Amino acid sequence: MSESHYEQQYLDLMARIWREGDERVDRTGVGTRSIFGAQLRFSLADNAIPLLTTKRVFWKAAAREMLWFLTGETNIRPLVLQGVKIWNEWPHARYVRETGDDIALDEFVQRIADDESFAARWGDLGPVYGKQWVDWPTYRYRPDGLYEKGDGIDQVSQVIESLRTTPGSRRHIIEGWNVAELDRMALPPCHKTYQFHVGADGTRLNCLLYQRSCDVALGLPFNLFGAALLTRMIAQQTDLEPGELVWMGGDTHLYLNHEALIREQLEREPRGRPTLEISRRAPSIFGYTIEDFAVSGYSPHAAIKAPVAV
Numbered sequence: 001m002s003e004s005h006y007e008q009q010y011l012d013l014m015a016r017i018w019r020e021g022d023e024r025v026d027r028t029g030v031g032t033r034s035i036f037g038a039q040l041r042f043s044l045a046d047n048a049i050p051l052l053t054t055k056r057v058f059w060k061a062a063a064r065e066m067l068w069f070l071t072g073e074t075n076i077r078p079l080v081l082q083g084v085k086i087w088n089e090w091p092h093a094r095y096v097r098e099t100g101d102d103i104a105l106d107e108f109v110q111r112i113a114d115d116e117s118f119a120a121r122w123g124d125l126g127p128v129y130g131k132q133w134v135d136w137p138t139y140r141y142r143p144d145g146l147y148e149k150g151d152g153i154d155q156v157s158q159v160i161e162s163l164r165t166t167p168g169s170r171r172h173i174i175e176g177w178n179v180a181e182l183d184r185m186a187l188p189p190c191h192k193t194y195q196f197h198v199g200a201d202g203t204r205l206n207c208l209l210y211q212r213s214c215d216v217a218l219g220l221p222f223n224l225f226g227a228a229l230l231t232r233m234i235a236q237q238t239d240l241e242p243g244e245l246v247w248m249g250g251d252t253h254l255y256l257n258h259e260a261l262i263r264e265q266l267e268r269e270p271r272g273r274p275t276l277e278i279s280r281r282a283p284s285i286f287g288y289t290i291e292d293f294a295v296s297g298y299s300p301h302a303a304i305k306a307p308v309a310v
């Protein structure tokens with residue numbers, strides 16, 4: 001018998017949530033079936049990548065999003081200019097809510113692209129992932145008892161440094177959950193904690209991602225690819241071989257309006273094992289561009305459209 005396909009875990013998770021999940025009214029009002037606590041494991045060895053094949057996943061959008069996080073940027077404009085649409089709904093909803101100007105999503109996005117000052121005012125998501133990852137704010141007390149702003153903390157560089165100098169550490173963490181700033185974020189981070197780990201006698205880099213809330217149909221395919229890509233870049237920068245990606249979900253759910261996608265996708269069989277090649281070693285973790293990444297052996301089933309819950 002052939003070794004089971006890595007994607008079977010994802011399909012099994014989807015089937016189990018749809019079959020056994022509790023039906024819940026969620027923040028978006030759409031409604032979900034949900035389980036609490038789930039785990040998936042993927043090997044990243046030999047350039048393996050946990051990219052779904054039972055529907056086409058636009059991995060370049062996920063890769064561009066990951067590169068955007070690494071720039072520390074929190075405005076959607078750079079994504080919009082690259083044709084990445086996945087964050088557009090949230091600034092649009094805020095704009096409509098705060099101005100009463102009920103413009104269509106497409107028109108809003110066009111203005112973000114065309115008008116830099118409009119984008120500066122309305123395109124920002126607040127201090128989300130990128131900001132916390134590379135510029136976590138600090139404050140220090142002054143002798144007069146007031147605070148002043150300290151230097152931001154670049155967690156990504158610190159993790160790379162700690163992987164190089166103390167690989168056996170159990171503290172290689174990149175954290176997005178800045179409790180003091182949650183109320184200023186368009187959405188509190190979902191893929192909130194990345195822990196890295198050096199295993200196999202100091203040769204392999206493993207990553208564990210803890211995701212507090214997971215949209216299994218739309219978000220998870222992106223989150224798995226993103227986490228694998230981040231791990232691959234960090235492995236290259238620290239001269240380690242890619243090891244394993246462990247994914248852990250908190251509230252792991254399927255939106256009720258994704259039923260057609262779920263039924264269709266669960267009929268399909270995984271197809272092939274794509275690989276990710278990184279064509280050059282960038283001077284630092286911040287030096288990669290989309291052209292550095294190539295996926296080969298990817299001939300997935302057709303994309304399946306589904307509405308995103310805002």
Ligand SMILES: Nc1nc(=O)c2c([nH]1)NC[C@@H]1CN(c3ccc(C(=O)N[C@@H](CCC(=O)O)C(=O)O)cc3)CN21
Binds near residue numbers: 222
């Ligand atoms: N409900 C919800 N689910 C999410 O996955 C999610 C959020 N909200 N809010 C913030 C981000 C945005 N993310 C998104 C948003 C949309 C797609 C999406 O529509 N994906 C489509 C098309 C992708 C494309 O056009 O490139 C897909 O078929 O995967 C994926 C991830 C992940 N996050």
Ligand SMILES: O=c1ccn([C@H]2C[C@H](O)[C@@H](COP(=O)(O)O)O2)c(=O)[nH]1
Binds near residue numbers: 188191214215
């Ligand atoms: O990277 C992401 C970002 C978001 N999600 C999903 C998970 C939930 O369905 C929503 C967030 O809603 P909350 O009420 O804040 O939990 O977005 C994801 O799966 N992946």
